[in-house]
Amino acid sequence: MLAFILRRVLQSVxxxxxxxxxxxxxxxxxxxxxxxxxxxxxxxxxRLQIRQSLGLDDPVLVQFARYAGNALRGRFGNSYQFRQxxxxxxxxxxxxxxxxxxxATVFALVVGILMGVYSALHRDGALAxxxxxxxxxxxxxxxxxxxxxxxxxxxxxxxxLPSYGRGDTVRLGWWTTGFLTASGLRALVLxxxxxxxFQMTLIMRLVRAExxxxxxxxxxxxxxxxxxxxxxxxxxxxxxxxxxPVITVAGLQLGSIIAFSIITExxxxxxxxxxxxxxxxxxxxxPIMAAYLLLxxxxxxxxxxxxxxxxxxxxxxxRLSVRRAA
Amino acid sequence: MSLVKxxxxxxxxxxxSAVAAALGAAPASAANTFRFAFQGDLKSLDPYTLKETxxxxxxxxxxxxxxxxxxxxxxxxxxxxxxxxxxxxxxxxHLRKNVTFHDGTPFTADDVIFSAERVRAxxxxxxxxxxxxxxxxxxxxxTVDMVLKNxxxxxxxxxxxWYIMSKAWAEKNDATKPTPVxxxxxxxxxxxxxGTGPFVIxxxxxxxxxxxxxxxxxxxxxxxxIDEAIFTTIQxxxxxxxxxxxxxxxxxxxxxxxxxSRVSGSPNAVVVNxxxxxxxxxxxxxxxxxxxxxxxxGKNPFKDVRVREAFYRAxxxxxxxxxxxxxxxxxxxxxxxxxxxxLAGEFKRPAYDPNRAKALLAEAGYPNxxxxxxxxxxxxxxxxxxxxQAITSMLARAGIKVSLLAQPKAKYFAKILKxxxxxxxxxxxxxxxxxxxxxxxYEITGCRNDLASPRGTTNLGNYCNPKVDALADRIERxxxxxxxxxxxxxxxxxxxxxxxxxxxxxxxxxxxxxKKVKLVPRADNQMMLFWxxxxx
Numbered sequence: 057m058l059a060f061i062l063r064r065v066l067q068s069v070x071x072x073x074x075x076x077x078x079x080x081x082x083x084x085x086x087x088x089x090x091x092x093x094x095x096x097x098x099x100x101x102x103r104l105q106i107r108q109s110l111g112l113d114d115p116v117l118v119q120f121a122r123y124a125g126n127a128l129r130g131r132f133g134n135s136y137q138f139r140q141x142x143x144x145x146x147x148x149x150x151x152x153x154x155x156x157x158x159x160a161t162v163f164a165l166v167v168g169i170l171m172g173v174y175s176a177l178h179r180d181g182a183l184a185x186x187x188x189x190x191x192x193x194x195x196x197x198x199x200x201x202x203x204x205x206x207x208x209x210x211x212x213x214x215x216x217l218p219s220y221g222r223g224d225t226v227r228l229g230w231w232t233t234g235f236l237t238a239s240g241l242r243a244l245v246l247x248x249x250x251x252x253x254f255q256m257t258l259i260m261r262l263v264r265a266e267x268x269x270x271x272x273x274x275x276x277x278x279x280x281x282x283x284x285x286x287x288x289x290x291x292x293x294x295x296x297x298x299x300x301p302v303i304t305v306a307g308l309q310l311g312s313i314i315a316f317s318i319i320t321e322x323x324x325x326x327x328x329x330x331x332x333x334x335x336x337x338x339x340x341x342x343p344i345m346a347a348y349l350l351l352x353x354x355x356x357x358x359x360x361x362x363x364x365x366x367x368x369x370x371x372x373x374x375r376l377s378v379r380r381a382a
Numbered sequence: 383m384s385l386v387k388x389x390x391x392x393x394x395x396x397x398x399s400a401v402a403a404a405l406g407a408a409p410a411s412a413a414n415t416f417r418f419a420f421q422g423d424l425k426s427l428d429p430y431t432l433k434e435t436x437x438x439x440x441x442x443x444x445x446x447x448x449x450x451x452x453x454x455x456x457x458x459x460x461x462x463x464x465x466x467x468x469x470x471x472x473x474x475x476h477l478r479k480n481v482t483f484h485d486g487t488p489f490t491a492d493d494v495i496f497s498a499e500r501v502r503a504x505x506x507x508x509x510x511x512x513x514x515x516x517x518x519x520x521x522x523x524x525t526v527d528m529v530l531k532n533x534x535x536x537x538x539x540x541x542x543x544w545y546i547m548s549k550a551w552a553e554k555n556d557a558t559k560p561t562p563v564x565x566x567x568x569x570x571x572x573x574x575x576x577g578t579g580p581f582v583i584x585x586x587x588x589x590x591x592x593x594x595x596x597x598x599x600x601x602x603x604x605x606x607x608i609d610e611a612i613f614t615t616i617q618x619x620x621x622x623x624x625x626x627x628x629x630x631x632x633x634x635x636x637x638x639x640x641x642x643s644r645v646s647g648s649p650n651a652v653v654v655n656x657x658x659x660x661x662x663x664x665x666x667x668x669x670x671x672x673x674x675x676x677x678x679x680g681k682n683p684f685k686d687v688r689v690r691e692a693f694y695r696a697x698x699x700x701x702x703x704x705x706x707x708x709x710x711x712x713x714x715x716x717x718x719x720x721x722x723x724x725l726a727g728e729f730k731r732p733a734y735d736p737n738r739a740k741a742l743l744a745e746a747g748y749p750n751x752x753x754x755x756x757x758x759x760x761x762x763x764x765x766x767x768x769x770x771q772a773i774t775s776m777l778a779r780a781g782i783k784v785s786l787l788a789q790p791k792a793k794y795f796a797k798i799l800k801x802x803x804x805x806x807x808x809x810x811x812x813x814x815x816x817x818x819x820x821x822x823x824y825e826i827t828g829c830r831n832d833l834a835s836p837r838g839t840t841n842l843g844n845y846c847n848p849k850v851d852a853l854a855d856r857i858e859r860x861x862x863x864x865x866x867x868x869x870x871x872x873x874x875x876x877x878x879x880x881x882x883x884x885x886x887x888x889x890x891x892x893x894x895x896x897k898k899v900k901l902v903p904r905a906d907n908q909m910m911l912f913w914x915x916x917x918x
Contacts, residue, residue: 087792091799094507095433097815097825099836105504124452137425138588139561139572148587202619211628219592219624220419220616311821325616327590335423335589335617338761 063071064364068357073124075353079346079366089136089340110132118172123346133343135336151231152222153321153328157246157313160252165306168256170373172263173295179268187260203323210246218243220325235311251320255309258301266298304363311359315352413609414900414918418633418909419616419625422901423589426572430506430547430560433815436635438543439908440613443594444484445545445577448475448494449538453902453913455721455817457538461489461546461578464600470533470861477524482603483548484575484582491520496549496558498528501683506560510815511540535861539816551576561625562792580604580912581611583697589615594911607915623894626651632896632916633909639708639765640863645894654893656710656903659719660813662763664697664773664884666690667846669830674806675755675785678748686844688746690881694732696739696780697773703887706768716874717822718814721905725871729878729883739780751781758788764889770809798842805842808888812840813906819870823854827877851872 107113111122113277126133132142156167171191175184194202223239225232234240270276271294279289318330325331329348336344420436449462459465462475472517481489498518500506514532522632529917530537552558557571575583580600585593593610596604614631616622619638625631627648637645642653666684667673673682683689699713711753715731716723743751758770767788774784784807798805814821831840837851838844853873860866877883902913 085793087790087794088796089792091795092792093432095815096812097510097840098433098507099510101836102507102509103800137423139428139431140425140588141567143703145588204624205431207624209620211630212624215628218630219628220621220630281777323618323621325614325618325621326585331617332589338790338792 060368061365064361071357072323074347074352076124076127076350077120079349080116083340083342083345084116086337086342086345087340090344092339092341093136105210106253116355120129127350129345132347135344137335137339142343145332145344146234146347147230149327149329149332150325151233153235153314153317153330156244156247156251156317156320156326156328157310159305160313161246161255161310161318162252163248164252164255164309165254165261165302168259169263169295169302171256173267173290174321175260176264176267176271177290179264191257191260194253195264197252199254199319200323202253203246203320206246206250209324217246220245222327247320247324247326250323251317252315255306255313259306259308262302262305264297265293266301268298270294308359309358314355392461410700414607414916416611416633416911416916417606417614417631418611418635419614419622419631420635421615421617421619421622421686423612423615424586424592425588427563427583427586428557428561428571429547430508431572433507433543435907439910440592441545441575441577442579442908443581443611443911444575444579444583444597445547446475446579447541447544447546449541451542451712451904451906453493453904455905460541460596460829465538471530473528473530473537474521475526475528477526478601479524481578482599483551484597484599485548486553486599487550489546489548489578490523491526492525492548492798493546493549494518495520496552497544497546499732500547500552500558500560503560508544511544513537515597528839528906533859535822535859535863535866536816536818539818543815545577547571548576554880580606604912605915606912607918608911611914612910629896632899633901633914634894635891635892635907635909636764636797637892637894639710639892642708642710642892646846649897651894651896654895654903655710655721655890655902656905657721658813658891659722659817659888659906660763660811661714661717661888662769662811662886663717663721663811664693664713664767664810664886665805665810665841665843665845666693666845666884668846668882670806673754674804674807675753677753683748683752683754687881688742689748691732692739692742692746692780693777693782694881694884695735695742696782697776697884697886698734698736699731700831700884701776702769702772706765706772706887707887710750710764710890711887712890716885717812717826717877717883718874719888719905720817722814722817723819723867723870725867728871729874732878736779743781748781751783753785754807755785755787757788759791759792759794759809760788760846762791762794763809764892765810766809768887773809777833800839803842803844803845806841810840810842811889817875817906820854820857821859823870823873825851827873828854844854845877845880847876849878851875 090103093179099371101123128284135142135145141203143267168298170185175187178184207219223243224237225234226236234244318334323336323338386519424440425432429445442555447460448462450458452458461478463478465472465473465475495518501512513530513534517529519527521527547906553634555570557569561572563567580597581594582597583592592613596609616625623641626634627650629650637653644649645653668684668702670682701710701714713731715729720726756770760765760767770786770788774786777784798808824837825840827845827850828838828841829851830841830844850873853869857866857869898917900915
């Protein structure tokens with residue numbers, strides 16, 4: 057087992073290195089950072105000096121080795137545009153992204169499961185059909201369009217909710233939270249819905265399909281024969297058995313919610329890591345881009361690692377094969 | 383067993399939110415708050431780090447310069463109450479008394495001398511704002527002399543962007559050098575300010591929000607009635623406009639052209655348009671022996687003045703202003719915006735004449751036109767890519783086959799600027815940072831034959847006429863304004879007769895402003911907080 061874990065960890069390190077190298081190779085095509093850092097009429101000599109001091113004239117491999125060496129020691133360099141350490145900037149932005157991801161996931165799970173159960177139980181009802189249609193819209197409309205539509209409806213037309221930002225936040229140690237103020241909570245509503253809509257429809261469709269499957273099984277029929285209440289059959293027995301795949305999917309989706317909150321954050325000017333990344337791309341802020349990509353790779357690699365380990369815990373057959381291979 | 387009892391957790395949550403509510407409510411009830419949003423960030427608070435319009439304007443709320451610019455961009459006294467020129471190479475500044483920095487230290491001549499050193503130190507992006515050959519001499523605590531090697535008629539023109547910093551404060555916080563790009567540690571001055579201006583910055587989260595409060599110890603009277611100003615970046619066009627329409631912000635820049643009528647039609651806000659100083663123009667490679675990317679081999683058609691005139695005549699600038707810019711631009715006849723040159727009114731833009739263009743091309747030996755690639759940014763100027771598309775189709779009518787390469791500015795500038803100069807035909811925008819024609823006659827129309835000299839650095843196509851260079855050298859030294867203006871006019875006449883460049887237009891600034899707010903749209907697109915007033 058230990059050998060298995062070790063092997064997976066080593067593989068993860070390999071993946072991270074590969075991501076870093078590919079990212080670095082791609083940054084060459086993002087443009088020239090120096091033009092984004094200085095005024096258009098900056099003398100050429102000054103530009104040259106900046107290029108040199110940033111080490112931009114070195115070969116890509118040398119730049120990558122220098123970056124990887126620093127990263128291993130926990131140094132991610134300074135952002136070109138903000139002239140602050142990247143680690144500080146990311147740490148400042150992380151709470152915003154994580155809180156948004158959490159709210160979006162909770163929204164997706166609660167609403168998705170409720171809608172899924174309902175449309176499975178009343179599969180021919182008018183509302184269930186409507187929900188199916190709505191879910192199709194949720195899957196097919198791009199995120200930015202949903203965000204902008206919500207802004208125009210709830211902020212501009214109705215004036216109920218803020219159109220951008222995080223509202224007032226409260227600082228708890230190094231963490232800033234929007235959960236403790238009214239404006240912070242209000243600001244969370246629209247971005248959470250926007251970010252979670254896709255996952256919600258996914259979960260709804262998954263729950264519905266699983267539920268229909270489960271409702272046809274023998275033990276449900278027996279439970280009915282035993283005279284249990286419909287409520288306990290639906291929620292106590294059927295729903296519980298549909299949740300296993302739902303939890304797996306939701307867990308995996310959490311990673312992508314964090315990583316791909318970029319678009320939602322841009323539309324709502326949500327001060328999270330995704331927005332920082334978009335601004336970095338436009339300004340060719342290589343240190344931020346590199347650190348963000350590594351962070352996202354790390355999140356995915358860790359989630360996959362945990363999932364792999366959980367599988368061996370859950371399924372004894374996998375454990376055996378692992379042991380044999382080792 | 384959980385360690386925290388649910389009830390006590392609830393209690394502490396309630397307490398925390400009560401505290402938060404109190405914190406949030408206190409300033410809001412008393413203060414007149416002005417909220418403003420720009421598409422870009424306020425990156426560094428160090429006033430010498432980035433020469434960019436919005437950044438300079440934002441710094442201008444907290445920092446002040448010796449000589450400033452008024453609402454019409456005329457020179458006006460700032461921290462220097464008055465100045466005189468006892469001899470052409472000596473400027474004497476009489477500093478304002480009773481001025482203190484935000485940390486309480488008094489402003490003196492030492493701060494001016496320190497700031498003059500710092501602004502010209504390596505790592506500063508404002509090195510050219512103060513003449514390189516100037517030495518600053520302290521006469522007494524409130525008088526400073528600037529001594530120049532040569533007479534310089536525009537020595538003070540860029541002082542508006544040169545903000546005075548406190549010597550004592552910079553020394554105390556190890557910030558005596560400007561924050562360079564490659565600094566290994568963040569500089570104190572990049573995250574904190576200590577100016578003499580009417581506002582202080584109480585909170586600065588780079589890229590997220592910055593809070594300005596009125597400085598109670600300000601030396602002068604302030605026109606503005608706002609107590610607090612909160613700046614946020616809103617990058618997405620639709621979100622920025624939505625925030626303005628819903629009343630969450632009072633000022634946004636820019637309002638995209640397609641949204642302007644909607645904003646003007648709304649009950650909360652209006653669009654303020656005013657001509658800007660940046661001129662958008664086309665440049666042609668007149669240096670290469672063979673035109674890059676063209677089907678004409680062995681020679682360069684742009685070396686022929688008839689071809690350049692044909693291009694000029696084939697472009698219907700009025701149509702671009704009307705259709706592409708939706709009227710929010712002024713057609714340009716010069717490379718400089720009219721407010722910056724008193725004789726600009728004497729120039730007329732040569733008329734659009736497609737038949738003449740065709741005839742000229744035929745005369746030059748290209749009756750069927752030729753192919754040429756056009757470099758264009760797509761995220762730098764208002765509707766830049768659309769302008770290039772319009773030009774492509776206009777030139778097609780004259781037989782010129784343009785292949786358009788529109789890219790993001792990060793890629794675009796790397797391709798066309800020094801040292802690559804990899805372009806045959808390009809669209810660029812330019813604002814002379816000195817607000818004077820010499821900048822244009824040196825940077826854009828100056829010959830770039832001597833690689834070591836900074837002359838003509840941005841003359842990407844190397845338009846070159848020694849007459850212009852000779853005039854530029856005289857213009858640099860001439861202190862008699864009238865004679866100087868005539869020389870400038872002469873130089874522009876030469877460039878025009880050579881059809882050296884194709885000026886297109888000055889785009890209009892487009893601010894979205896709440897109807898509760900009064901402010902000053904200055905032509906350099908700088909929104910100064912101290913001219914903003916808002917109905918509470």
